[in-house]
Amino acid sequence: MPRPASDNRIAVLGLGYVGLPLALALARNEFDVVGFDTCTATVGALRKGYDPNGEVSDDAVGGSTATYTYDAADLKGCSVFIIAVPTPITDAKAPDLNPILNACATIAPYLTDGAMVILESTVYPGVTEEVCGPALAAGSGLEAGRQIKLAYSPERVNPGDAEHSMENVVKIIAAQDAETLTRVEAIYAPVVKAGLHRASSIATAEAAKVIENTQRDLNIALVNEFSLIFSRLGLDTLEVLEAAGTKWNFLPFRPGLVGGHCIGVDPYYLTYRAEQMGYHPQVILAGRRINDQMGAHVAQTLVKAMLGRDIGVRGARVLIMGYTFKENCADTRNTKVADIASELAAYSVSVDVHDPWVGAVKLQSEHRVNGIEAPEAGVYDAVIVAVGHAEFVELGSDALRNLGKPGAVLFDIKGIFGKSGSDLRL
Template sequence: MPDPKRRDTIAVLGLGYVGLPLTLGLARAGFDTLGFDTDAAHVEALRRDHDRNGEVTEASLRDTQARFASETDALAGRSVFIIGVPTPITDARTPDLRPLREACRAIAPHLRPGALVIVESTVYPGVTEEVCGPVLAQASGLRLFDQIKLAYSPERVNPGDAEHSMENVVKIISAQDDETLDRVAAIYAPVVKAGVHRASSIKTAEAAKVIENTQRDLNIALVNEFSLIFSRLGLDTLEVLEAAGTKWNFLPFKPGLVGGHCIGVDPYYLTYRAEQLGYHPEVILAGRRINDNMGRHVARELVKTLLKNRIDPSGARVLVLGFAFKENCSDVRNTRVADILTELADYSVAADLHDPWVDPDSVATEYGVEVTVAPQPGGYDAILVAVAHDEFRRMGPAELRAFGKPGAVLYDIKGIFGKSDSDLRL
């Protein structure tokens, strides 16, 4: 078959944690690549070699041959469209496919016979062919599976993790037929050093992606439930897990908050589809309930400890360290730290938030929370380490306690310090 680098010109829609590294990777592999995002300010920043998410270096942007655009006219003339837009959930915890549908409508006027559309967004089995396909066909006037070729290759990006980058993780690929699958493989193979795995169907690949994070969600829910039990027994959960971990087949999961754009969201895509088919998932939803309530549990444990120390919660001041959904990352999507703040407010606790990674304006806009840039030492009744940023690790327990009044509570929910260094651990 013809060399795809000579035949195909590629547009990547969505320049976040998924789309931007892919855009740069494709350009490095020699493809004529356009990175597209509707956020004009983000695109302009990329043109100035700045990634506001901090995932891509200035040098990578400066040296790339990729172009960036926010106007849909720039999509004209492209033969391959890779969609990497977010797939969030609604307030009712059902799939919100509006960004995906909007991306399909944006590229539809620019599709020409033979165009290939690859979806990378996380979806439930059937979305690529049953939702995206009809939108593309109707809006373009082209025949689906004939003039428009469909494929699915789920993203496996882990924000803040340089070790497991896009190039170093096996890429699942799938397509409507073998010929299209060969074309997809020829696009990704030069980019992903770890290789590609050919799934037998698009739905198989969609299902594989959605269960990856569902499995992790359930494993974390299990140890979170251990933590709920052990706190009532007066046991340190991390000590129990350390002892159990001496057995060769004990899985090394730890309790914690489960937020972000994947683990806390993807299971709802699978359960939504299952319920459409008349099956009510019990285990998956039970795990979700546990994980969704851990932020409130953390806040209540802190309030109980304040009361034990004869501190009136309604007059207490607490410094919450970290708001991103995970360490060394600026992403605040679906962060469960917000639940901690909400629950503390219900107890009339005054909480200050500090996180050197997040954008204060974005946090204020999305969550209505003010980020304290420089918390003052000596003024807090409790210091709650909610996110294990390297900055907090380097500070250590003594420096963190300096933010508090004498006898202040240090609550290390991530267990980044030893048991004797903190007053509470999850």
Template sequence: MARQITQDRIAVLGLGYVGLPLALGLARSGYATLGFDTDAAHVAALQRGHDRNGEVSEASLAATTARFSCDATDLAACTAYIIGVPTPITDAKTPDLEPLRGACRMIAPHLAPGDLVIVESTVYPGVTEEICGPVLAEASGLELYTQIKLGYSPERVNPGDAEHSMENVVKIISAQDDETLDRVEAIYAPVVKAGVHRASSIRTAEAAKVIENTQRDLNIALVNEFSLIFSRLGLDTLEVLEAAGTKWNFLPFKPGLVGGHCIGVDPYYLTYRAEQAGYHPEVILAGRRINDNMGRHVAQQLIKALISRRIDPGQARVLVLGFTFKENCADIRNTRVADIVSELAEYSVSTEVFDPWADAVTVRKEYGVNPVSAPEKGVYDAIIVAVAHREFREMGAATIRSFGRTGAVLYDIKGVFPKSDADLRL
């Protein structure tokens, strides 16, 4: 039997990989839904039926009853506000909560007694109640917990993964008290077919989210360290992992670049909070150091390979295939492919990037890299397959090698092709 929806009129703040699918899901479930974003160009594109991130189809946008706006006055008609804005880190690897604070300041003047605010952004334990709550109360003039109700339900979006969509993954929910938690559940239950998990407190839910990605980060760091060791021992890491994987309880992680807005960022939120509490987290930070340095390692391995073939790195042309943080996805946030390009530049290597998924204008704006519209044939001294986009898999190793000169180095970071087709693999 379908779940009864609440009478809430819901605003979703932040229409990126998290907020946009949620807004459409809420609208499909019968809610009066407002999707809000401060990026006027993005909102205009959504109103025309186009998602620049490629996560939502034009058919879905055409069919939705959700409204999209960048006008803050439209927020006044809502009674529940779900915040899904980014929570990045600073250059010093500390939490940057300004986007979250800004979203709270944005909705505060429009809050009325009894309104509900739910945070979906990834944070460290305590942020919703210790930072968001006071900002909302001060800017609205309302009393926290009695007039403003608080909830937290961390997003579990995996960009580019249609199988594990929002509807198909259990949703953690939490709130300030049982009555508010019932209201939060009533909002999400009709949307999330996989069901909800009621956490005992907001801080528990915040902690659960941040350790999900920290655990994955550490597992990848371990196999990345295996790769660093095996490269010195003359062993192929993927072959070693394949052999070890014949044991029933060996976990199937592979080495690689760890970027994106989640895995490469969230552990720093936990370590920041841990150090505030007087504990220095050694294992988590060690894993972060390993993963943050893998791009540099790839570049240095390539330089060695060029020199071994008597190719002057300062005269070499290198093609990098892929710039997004993961395959079959347009998301370039915190992509570690940028580290490879930057490190090669330190050796005066001329590097060209080709990515059929990434928006060239955004890449240029965010990273100062000018992607090429298509690779040239027979001109490169080395080719790095940095992201396992399906387009590159379909090309095959022979076509990719045709971009290079005779004797060009092919570095297959992701193990897209068999060992015999590549000169270097992680």
């Protein structure tokens, strides 16, 4: 699909799990790409040829024609600006739009008549046009919707999942008008081999993105509640789910911790917008409450099991294997393993954490937990397998048991070793 020559120079703001793969893919398709990030360490690593998040190969980074910068002046001359920054929540569970507003303020001085701004970050319906548009107009002196064209194409990145890469997942695109949507299509069509879905409006695309993860959150909350019930009934939740799964239309969700930058965050964007419109969501927030308590539930279940074996809790040593929010990636954003560690600390338990994807130094300096590089065998009163990293699966349950003292409790949260491979599982 032909594209305007002016759209050849593209700025991608945010070089994390979303922005970096996008910048590299655009560069591979002969776009002139400027990757911008406010983190000087991230830019420095990329300039040296490696991704600090470990998601993209060194060859892909070092061999790309994309340039990386933390100097906003390098954005001059770009006509397309793609914003791929995080959209976190505040301590009050409200949307934190500051990263998006900061990105808008960064690019505003470099916008020219006809520039196009595409937002990829997850937001509630209305943010692109009602928040970004006015912010861009105020900073540039140009009129949003006429001189500045707005579009939305939500990211669908799944960290640690090479199969469902950006190129292999259908991408939603939306814009303020048909002409702008055609420009957006010309940019993404060469990159996304799985195809594009044209949404009827930007708000529709924003809503579609925010419910994708809300649906998953609720499904996981349901099986987490099953787990809370079945533990009181003395039933093995995974055995119940396996039996129920023999029916053709039973959905294969499993209990677990719900962290990360999407599933545990996105629902609050939707509920915030709903409350703005006078509707107080009930089901969505109930699911959030269930999922947010699971870390404490794991800790409390472990404490009860230890007491059942006459293991003194105060001063006990517990090893947590894994700290990231999911297996086989280095992403620790909103990890609920932190809740396990803090709850155990409240019981005066001494907690060590080992995660080969994060490293002891980062665990200690950034997460304030006692990170260790190599767990010592035979010294722990309990071992929690919190994340199903491939390294832990390869070790096997026997090796993990050997990290504990005789009679120590092995809690395999995800059930990766089966019923016989551990003492506890959700």
